[in-house]
Amino acid sequence: MVNKILIVYYSLTGNTHLIAEAIKEQTGADIERLKPIKDLKSESGTRFFWGGMHAKMKQKPKLEPLKHDPNDYDLIFLGTPVWAWTLTPPIRSYLELNDLSSKPLAIWNCAAGNGIKAMERLKKELQHPNTVAEKTFTQPLSNDSDEQVKRAKEWAAEIINSLS
Numbered sequence: 458m459v460n461k462i463l464i465v466y467y468s469l470t471g472n473t474h475l476i477a478e479a480i481k482e483q484t485g486a487d488i489e490r491l492k493p494i495k496d497l498k499s500e501s502g503t504r505f506f507w508g509g510m511h512a513k514m515k516q517k518p519k520l521e522p523l524k525h526d527p528n529d530y531d532l533i534f535l536g537t538p539v540w541a542w543t544l545t546p547p548i549r550s551y552l553e554l555n556d557l558s559s560k561p562l563a564i565w566n567c568a569a570g571n572g573i574k575a576m577e578r579l580k581k582e583l584q585h586p587n588t589v590a591e592k593t594f595t596q597p598l599s600n601d602s603d604e605q606v607k608r609a610k611e612w613a614a615e616i617i618n619s620l621s
């Protein structure tokens with residue numbers, strides 16, 4: 458039975474945030490948006506270079522204080538943009554601070570290109586023993602937004618049903 462749900466995500470330019478809000482609307486989950494103390498500027502032309510490098514180097518930036526303890530939840534949704542075909546540094550920081558291995562995990566990513574390859578890499582890196590679902594979204598802020606929000610809500614509803 459899934460009583461308490463937590464959504465954990467990072468978003469630099471709003472795509473992953475849009476999906477997090479859709480999942481929240483569908484499920485009534487609590488939300489943990491990860492914010493590095495020193496983040497890249499979402500408007501900066503050099504964000505691809507620096508962000509890509511930080512992602513490749515598997516950096517773990519210091520995060521602003523977290524609001525929720527994942528141990529209090531029955532299901533975690535984890536969302537990340539794809540950077541350099543892998544997960545974003547703030548998600549690495551979070552996973553170092555929090556052991557999610559005992560929790561059912563539903564993962565989504567947002568990418569400019571094909572997120573499926575990145576999802577395979579992501580799952581390999583996480584080695585999570587109980588990944589219950591995964592979903593990829595392609596630039597949902599600017600690309601068929603309503604449809605992708607609908608997909609996110611349907612996806613979240615399916616997961617809850619399957620765990621009930």
Ligand SMILES: Cc1cc2nc3c(=O)[nH]c(=O)nc-3n(C[C@H](O)[C@H](O)[C@H](O)COP(=O)(O)O)c2cc1C
Nearest residue numbers: 468469470471472473508509538539541542569570
């Ligand atoms: C530093 C950086 C690296 C990226 N690398 C990739 C990539 O390897 N493959 C891809 O499909 N998209 C890549 N993107 C695009 C983002 O994954 C995509 O725009 C995503 O929707 C952004 O999510 P956000 O708006 O929540 O930050 C990259 C974007 C940034 C800023």
